[in-house]
Amino acid sequence: MRKDFRSPAGEIYTALRDVDLTVGAGEFCAVVGPTGCGKSTTLTLVSGMERATAGWVRVAGQDVSGITKGVGFMFQTDAILPWKNVLENVAAGPRYRGVDKRTAYADARDWIRRVGLAGFEDRYPHQLSGGMRKRVALAQNLINEPRILLMDEPFSALDVQTRALMSNELLGLWDLTHPAVVFVTHDLEEAIALADKVVVMTAGPGGTVKAEFPIDLPRPRVVQEIRFEPEFVDLYHRVWETLRAEVDIAYSRTQSPAGVTR
Amino acid sequence: MTSVTVAAAGRKTRRSGAHAVRRKLLVHGVQVAVLVVVLGFWQLYVGSDSRKIILYGVPSGIVGRLKEWITVGTAVGSLGDQIRVTLEEALLGFLIGTVLGIVFGLAMGRVRFLADVFGPFIKVLNSIPRIVLGSVFVLAFGLGLESKVMLVIVLVFFGVFFNAFQGAREVDRNLIANARILGASRWQATRQVVLPSAFTWIVASLHVAFGFALIGAIVGEFIGGLQGLGVLIKTAQGTFDANGVWAAMVIMGAVALAAEWLITRLEKRLLRWRPPQLSGPDL
Numbered sequence: 163m164r165k166d167f168r169s170p171a172g173e174i175y176t177a178l179r180d181v182d183l184t185v186g187a188g189e190f191c192a193v194v195g196p197t198g199c200g201k202s203t204t205l206t207l208v209s210g211m212e213r214a215t216a217g218w219v220r221v222a223g224q225d226v227s228g229i230t231k232g233v234g235f236m237f238q239t240d241a242i243l244p245w246k247n248v249l250e251n252v253a254a255g256p257r258y259r260g261v262d263k264r265t266a267y268a269d270a271r272d273w274i275r276r277v278g279l280a281g282f283e284d285r286y287p288h289q290l291s292g293g294m295r296k297r298v299a300l301a302q303n304l305i306n307e308p309r310i311l312l313m314d315e316p317f318s319a320l321d322v323q324t325r326a327l328m329s330n331e332l333l334g335l336w337d338l339t340h341p342a343v344v345f346v347t348h349d350l351e352e353a354i355a356l357a358d359k360v361v362v363m364t365a366g367p368g369g370t371v372k373a374e375f376p377i378d379l380p381r382p383r384v385v386q387e388i389r390f391e392p393e394f395v396d397l398y399h400r401v402w403e404t405l406r407a408e409v410d411i412a413y414s415r416t417q418s419p420a421g422v423t424r
Numbered sequence: 425m426t427s428v429t430v431a432a433a434g435r436k437t438r439r440s441g442a443h444a445v446r447r448k449l450l451v452h453g454v455q456v457a458v459l460v461v462v463l464g465f466w467q468l469y470v471g472s473d474s475r476k477i478i479l480y481g482v483p484s485g486i487v488g489r490l491k492e493w494i495t496v497g498t499a500v501g502s503l504g505d506q507i508r509v510t511l512e513e514a515l516l517g518f519l520i521g522t523v524l525g526i527v528f529g530l531a532m533g534r535v536r537f538l539a540d541v542f543g544p545f546i547k548v549l550n551s552i553p554r555i556v557l558g559s560v561f562v563l564a565f566g567l568g569l570e571s572k573v574m575l576v577i578v579l580v581f582f583g584v585f586f587n588a589f590q591g592a593r594e595v596d597r598n599l600i601a602n603a604r605i606l607g608a609s610r611w612q613a614t615r616q617v618v619l620p621s622a623f624t625w626i627v628a629s630l631h632v633a634f635g636f637a638l639i640g641a642i643v644g645e646f647i648g649g650l651q652g653l654g655v656l657i658k659t660a661q662g663t664f665d666a667n668g669v670w671a672a673m674v675i676m677g678a679v680a681l682a683a684e685w686l687i688t689r690l691e692k693r694l695l696r697w698r699p700p701q702l703s704g705p706d707l
C-alpha cells in the first residue's frame with residue numbers, strides 16, 4: 163500500500179510506498195527504521211485512523227474502514243485522559259462499550275494490579291511518573307483484550323532500567339491474552355529481545371519494508387539478560403548492518419534538505 | 425566546582441509561614457489605603473458644593489442614598505425587588521445563552537460540515553453591534569422579562585460559542601483517537617473527551633459572559649423597563665441624582681463580585697483534576 167500526505171500548500175508527500183507487511187495472529191512483530199520513515203503512519207493505517215492512499219490494509223481478512231475493531235493502540239505521546247483518575251481511565255474501554263460500572267471497575271482493578279499500579283487507582287495522570295502513565299495506557303488497552311496491539315515507541319520516554327523492566331512485564335502480559343503485536347521502536351536491542359520478527363524499514367520519504375528477520379530465540383525471555391546470548395549478538399549484527407545503511411541515508415537527508423524529493 | 429545541596433529545613437518553613445501572613449497583611453493594608461485616599465480626595469474635592477454634588481456625586485451622599493434605599497425603598501419599589509428582577513433576567517439569559525453557546529460551539533467544532541455552513545452566518549451576526557438589538561426586543565417583546573432575557577442571551581451566546589468552538593478544535597487529536605480506538609462512539613468521544621477538554625476554554629469565557637449578562641439586563645431595562653437596577657439608574661439620572669447612579673453601580677458591583685466568586689468555585693470544582701497552578705514558585 164501507499165500513503166500520501168497533502169500539505170496545506172497542496173504539495174504531496176509520499177510517506178509510505180509499496181509497503182507489504184503481514185503479521186500473523188499472536189505474532190510479536192517489531193518495526194525499526196530511521197526517524198521519519200513512516201513507522202507511526204503504518205500504525206495509524208492499521209488502526210483505521212488514516213486511510214491508505216492506494217492499496218489495502220486488512221485485519222482478520224476485513225478491509226480497514228473506520229476505526230478497526232479489536233485493536234489497541236499505545237501512542238508515542240500520552241493519550242490517557244488527564245481529568246480521569248487511573249481507575250476511570252483503565253475502565254474507559256469497557257464503559258464505552260456499555261459494560262456496567264461495577265464489572266468494569268472490578269476488571270480495571272485486576273488490570274491495574276497486573277501492570278503493577280495497585281494502590282494508585284485514585285491518582286490523576288499528572289500525579290504519576292512517565293513510566294506509570296505508560297502502564298496505565300497499557301492496562302487501558304489490554305483490558306479490551308485486543309486481537310492486535312499497536313505500540314508506537316511506548317517506552318522511548320523511559321530510562322533504560324525502567325524500559326527493560328516494562329519490556330519484561332509486557333512479555334508477561336502478552337502471554338496472558340496473546341494478541342498480535344506491532345511494536346515500533348528506535349531501539350534495536352529492545353526489538354530483538356521482544357519480537358518474533360523484526361522488520362527494518364527504509365528511510366523516508368516513501369519508506370518501505372527493507373527486510374524481515376525472524377527471531378527464533380527461545381521464550382520465555384528475560385529482556386535484561388538475553389542480550390548477552392551469542393545468538394542475540396549474532397542477530398543484532400545482522401539486523402544492524404541492514405538498519406545502519408538506512409540511518410545513514412536518513413541522516414544525510416536531514417543534513418541537506420534539498421535532497422528531499424517530493 | 426559547584427555543589428548542590430538539597431535539604432528540608434523545618435525552622436525555615438515555619439518562619440516563611442509567618443512571612444506569608446505579614447505579606448498578606450501588607451497587601452490588604454495597602455489596598456485599604458488606596459481606597460481611603462481615592463474616596464478621601466473625592467469627598468474633599470466635592471465637599472458640600474451642591475453644584476458639584478449634582479455633577480459628580482459624593483461618597484457620603486452615596487452611602488446615604490444606599491441607606492435610604494435599604495430602609496425606605498426606592499422610587500420604583502423596594503431595593504430587594506429591583507435586584508431580584510435584574511438578577512432574574514441576567515441569570516435566565518446567562519443560562520440559556522451559555523447552554524446554546526456550548527452546544528453550538530461543540531457541534532460546529534466537531535462537525536466540519538456544520539462549521540462550513542453556519543460559519544459565515546455567525547460571523548455576520550457577531551459583527552453587528554448587538555446591544556442595538558435591545559431596542560428591537562423591547563419593541564417586539566414588550567417591557568417585561570422576555571425582552572431583557574433575549575438581549576442577555578444574544579450578548580452571552582457569542583463569547584461562549586467562540587470559546588467552545590475553539591476549545592473543541594484544540595482538543596489533542598490523540599486523546600480523541602485513543603478514546604475512539606478504545607471503543608467510544610463519536611458521541612461518547614464528544615461528551616467524555618471533547619467537552620471536558622474544552623471546559624477550560626468554556627469556563628474562561630463564563631467570567632466575561634456573566635459581566636455581559638448584567639450589562640444586557642441593565643441596558644435592556646434602561647431602554648424600556650418597569651423595574652430593575654437599570655430603571656433605578658434611569659430614574660436617578662432623570663432627577664439629576666448622581667449619588668443614586670453611583671449607588672446603583674455599587675450594588676451592581678457587589679452582585680458581579682458575588683457571581684464571580686460563584687463561577688470561580690464552579691471552575692475549581694470542574695477543573696479539580698488539574699495540577700494546582702499556584703503551588704510551587706512562580707515560573
Ligand SMILES: Nc1ncnc2c1ncn2[C@@H]1O[C@H](COP(=O)(O)OP(=O)(O)OP(=O)(O)O)[C@@H](O)[C@H]1O
Binds near residue numbers: 169177195197198199
Ligand atoms: N499528517 C501529516 N501530514 C503531512 N506529513 C505527515 C503527516 N504525518 C506524518 N507525516 C510525514 O510522514 C513521514 C513519516 O512520519 P511518521 O510519523 O510515520 O514517522 P516515524 O517513522 O514514526 O518517525 P519517528 O520515529 O520519528 O516517530 C514524516 O516525514 C512526516 O513528516
Ligand SMILES: [Mg+2]
Binds near residue numbers: 201314
Ligand atoms: Mg513515530
